[in-house]
Amino acid sequence: EAQVTQNPRYLITVTGKKLTVTCSQNMNHEYMSWYRQDPGLGLRQIYYSMNVEVTDKGDVPEGYKVSRKEKRNFPLILESPSPNQTSLYFCASSSYRGNEQFFGPGTRLTVL
Amino acid sequence: GENVEQHPSTLSVQEGDSAVIKCTYSDSASNYFPWYKQELGKRPQLIIDIRSNVGEKKDQRIAVTLNKTAKHFSLHITETQPEDSAVYFCAAGQGGRTGNQFYFGTGTSLTVIP
Numbered sequence: 297e298a299q300v301t302q303n304p305r306y307l308i309t310v311t312g313k314k315l316t317v318t319c320s321q322n323m324n325h326e327y328m329s330w331y332r333q334d335p336g337l338g339l340r341q342i343y344y345s346m347n348v349e350v351t352d353k354g355d356v357p358e359g360y361k362v363s364r365k366e367k368r369n370f371p372l373i374l375e376s377p378s379p380n381q382t383s384l385y386f387c388a389s390s391s392y393r394g395n396e397q398f399f400g401p402g403t404r405l406t407v408l
Numbered sequence: 409g410e411n412v413e414q415h416p417s418t419l420s421v422q423e424g425d426s427a428v429i430k431c432t433y434s435d436s437a438s439n440y441f442p443w444y445k446q447e448l449g450k451r452p453q454l455i456i457d458i459r460s461n462v463g464e465k466k467d468q469r470i471a472v473t474l475n476k477t478a479k480h481f482s483l484h485i486t487e488t489q490p491e492d493s494a495v496y497f498c499a500a501g502q503g504g505r506t507g508n509q510f511y512f513g514t515g516t517s518l519t520v521i522p
Binding site for chain 2: 327329390
């Protein structure tokens, strides 16, 4: 089944404790993105990537890092999480020729 | 950067009526305009999209129109049904050398009253 998976789905952590949210897709998509969704603000792009080792900042990259060492994986790293990073995070992927994005199930992160 | 505005933020319609959601964008470099539906607790899912070289696109009860000159695009849902109740997001996309940038509107919560 073609899908985008994220782990963990729910995470409660404390300020300053490094964490990684994994994202994996099995559709051989070149393009991948990370978004955060906050009430009243819609979805905002954090980072995006068009292939292995090619990543770029989106609209709200501060406090986040990404890596793309393999085509299928695109982890989101929070080196020192802060309470303002409490949010719902979505990973998405799309093919090279098309732009339709397929979203993962989301990761609800709470930083205390 | 790009700025996408979406109106209205909430919309209630009677079942069978039409619903229209409007978005504006600011950057003429945007060339791809998708619409997503997000049900409560679920992930966003694409319902229709349009590219900048097309003025209108229709898929059964859903249609999207794009006015490049005025930089606005709209979602039209006809013969609404209760299962159309959800939050709808518009977005503007730009392809670049390092990937695709997307800017989303703030969403419209649609309620279809049976």
